[in-house]
Amino acid sequence: MSEAFPKAIVHIDGDAFFASCEIAQNEKYRGKPVVVGKEKGIAIAISYNAKDRGVSRGMLMGDIRKICPDVIVLSSHYDLYKIYSRRMYAIARRYSPVVEEYSVDECFVDISQSKEYFETVARKIKHDLEQDLGMTFSVGLASSKTLAKVASKTRKPAGFTVIPKDQAHDFLKDVPIGKVWGIGPSTSLAMSKQGIKTALDYILKPEWWVQEHFGKLCHEIWYELQGISVHTLNPEPDHEQKSVMKTRSFKPTTNRAYILSELVKNAENACAKLRKYKLVAKELSFYLKTQQFSYKGSSAVLSFRTANPVDFIRVIIDHFPKLYSATREYRATGVILRAITPEWSRQHDLFGNIQETEGTENLFRIFDRLSKKHGRRTVFLAGSLQARLRDTDDREPYERLTIPYWGEAV
């Protein structure tokens, strides 16, 4: 323990992580401009080499080829990135048991218990990561998570930055308040109205003032930026997921039937994801997003757990009239399933709802298998047909079959 580091937190950030994983797998790509996202037609991840050539996130593949003809375009392989991610966590755990798996390409490590100099340990972690994984990492060391994040961001890629507590002011005077972890556009705007431009401006405000003008989260950030740790690491290996969501944007429209069918499709896809991971859900919320980016939503709690879209679609159809206005243009819908538990935990309820829903759920499992065999979503509910027609260029005729009790499949 020292003055400079009452706690010692390391933040590790994989540089251009998805692209770096691809390069680590395939040495022939090293040093070349690599872009991941072929399947979506836009750049999801960009190697630093490609970044230097002017490629940016979200850029269309067509435009990328124009400015960078020798670009290597790859599809994304999330399973591969997960493997590298787990290796990253494992390497961090060589140095401390307290590792927070923050995201696929980032983690925090609390090395406060280390006997060596903190900086030496942090450098070793970085060295091991780069040696073993064949890619670079940006690493920050400080006495709080937020400050460690500021540090790792300071130099990229392959940066190594240390912010001792007593030097926080020097670093923060050049950090725009909106770049701080947890301060988004809205808070950033509110702060600039109060004359706060940089992170230093912010921590120089007295505590009472911060509490009076901003919420709990900002109050915590105020401490964190001074190097006083209030955000403890969450070392739970893989805390289970709390929600599953499916959303999709489309060309602005007022077409009621189409919007409803988008919702049905999202519900189907969300349930397919539940079934894939052998999960069931009890709560549903869904929303419509207007052209002006405002949201109108609704939610409901079912009396039983299910992965059957029909159960959720019933609710959606029920609530839809409350939300939809014929005079508004909409650009997206979303379906969120909450209160998620593993399938096997499902209890039978008093009214035997489980039987009823299990019957059709098995049907969906058969559909899942058909889809696996014959390509994505061979079979789906007629309610989402309109949403699906948009996706296919080849209007091949669908065959409809009517299934008793819950309507038509196509």
Add this chain to the structure above:
DNA sequence: TCTGGGGTCCTAGGACCC
């Protein structure tokens, strides 16, 4: 980043109950 998709957490305000 004139704006994609998948997540988490916080909070204002209504409903309901003393």
Add this chain to the structure above:
DNA sequence: TCTGGGGTCCTAGGACCC
């Protein structure tokens, strides 16, 4: 009957993150 004050639970929506 009208009234005040306070607590809890829930929902809808906001804000942020990667």
